[in-house]
Amino acid sequence: MKPQVPLAERIRPHTLDELMGQEHLVGKGSILRTAIEHGRIHSMLFWGPPGTGKTTIANIIAHTLQVPFFQLSAISAGVKDVREVIEQARKQTGTLLFIDEIHRFNKGQQDALLGAVEKGIITLIGATTENPSFEVNSALLSRCQVYVLKPLDEKELVRLMETALVKDEFLSKKKIELIETAALINISGGDGRKLLNLLEIVCDAAGDNVRITDSLVMDIAQKKIALYDKSGEQHYDIISAFIKSIRGSDPNAALYWLARMIEGGEDVKFIARRLVILSSEDIGNANPTALVIANACFDAVNKIGFPESSIILSQCATYLAASPKSNAAVAGIGEAQAAVSKYGDLPVPLHIRNAPTRLMKNLGYGKNYEYSHSYENNFSAQEYLPKEIAGTKFYDPGKNAREEELRKFLRNLWKDKYHY
Secondary structure (H helix, E strand, O other): OOOOOOHHHHOOOOOHHHOOOOHHHHOOOOHHHHHHHOOOOOOEEEEOOOOOOHHHHHHHHHHHHOOOEEEEEOOOOOHHHHHHHHHHHOOOOOOEEEEEOHHHOOHHHHHHHHHHHHHOOOEEEEEEOOOHHHHOOHHHHOOOEEEEOOOOOHHHHHHHHHHHHHHOOOHHHOEEEEOOOHHHHHHHOOOHHHHHHHHHHHHHHHOOEEEEOHHHHHHHHHHHOOOOOOOOHHHHHHHHHHHHHHHOOOHHHHHHHHHHHHHOOOOHHHHHHHHHHHHHHHHHHHOOHHHHHHHHHHHHHHHHOOOOHHHHHHHHHHHHHOOOOOOHHHHHHHHHHHHHHHHOOOOOOHHHOOOOOHHHHHOOOOOOOOOHHHOHHHOOOOOOOOHHHOOOOOOOOOOOHHHHHHHHHHHHHHOOOOOO
């Protein structure tokens, strides 16, 4: 009979001694282990890569302390779910609330937790793969201790598999030899849960007598493993395809790669951040509204969350793909930074220095500065660059209708100085 529960769940540890890895947090004498053993648990956030034990440690804490335990996923839970748990917690003592992927909660959802955490109605345990300094609001963050989990190393991953083959009631009945482990470890990327589930896929596909080799794993993995891994190489390949599709003005391809990321569970705020960058890097002044749209998209995604944010991302991605393109902004700052590296810290010309004190005025700071608004067309053709690089053109407007207008405007002002 084939088990319905995945291997990673079937052999999930119930005690700290059974846990693989994270010795710096739960090893003998560690701060967290001591707190658990003495029953003095505070609100905390576990920050680390997928499959490193965040959910497992939360379950171990609840199992060890024998207290009411509620678990929510930020992907599917909302403010209503949080409030229902809080209401139940008011009637019980020592309630633990574990929220997986807490970085996906928007500000309103996080604020709903704050009062209950402050008053001790619940003890919050949040798990996140994202830096909590950026993803958790400061009020909630200040009331939680952050614990950083490390990826499991190769020895720990091998031990995890060996333990599973002996401990699991289904795999232990098979004759399985773990000959080679490199492919299993490389494909799982240090994710213990993914490793165990891949091990089970290989064992199921290979029958009752299994000699696990790298070639066997690769052959089975190519047929069985999902097409998107948000923590592995495809994460970078697909976001690259998405960005290049928008840069190439193909909204259809952009939507396809966006859908791949959304269906694969990619963090929608990560996608929105990349769209903000792209709006300046690849569109810029060819359509200045692109940055406004992208920034509004990021704000909206942050407020709305998954799954409705997929509609907002779709609107933004198609708008950016259909916009005229220019890389003049990124090229311009690149040229300017290269000049800084080449020439070092050149002095600011005296006439455009600030002169807030009498001494500075006596030294010539601000002397002969020409206030642009005092001149015709609000313009004075004075020098603003250090003399060593005077006349250097860093910004070259792109070949598009909007920037051609800028080019014409600048050419009329600066005549032949910058050769626009």
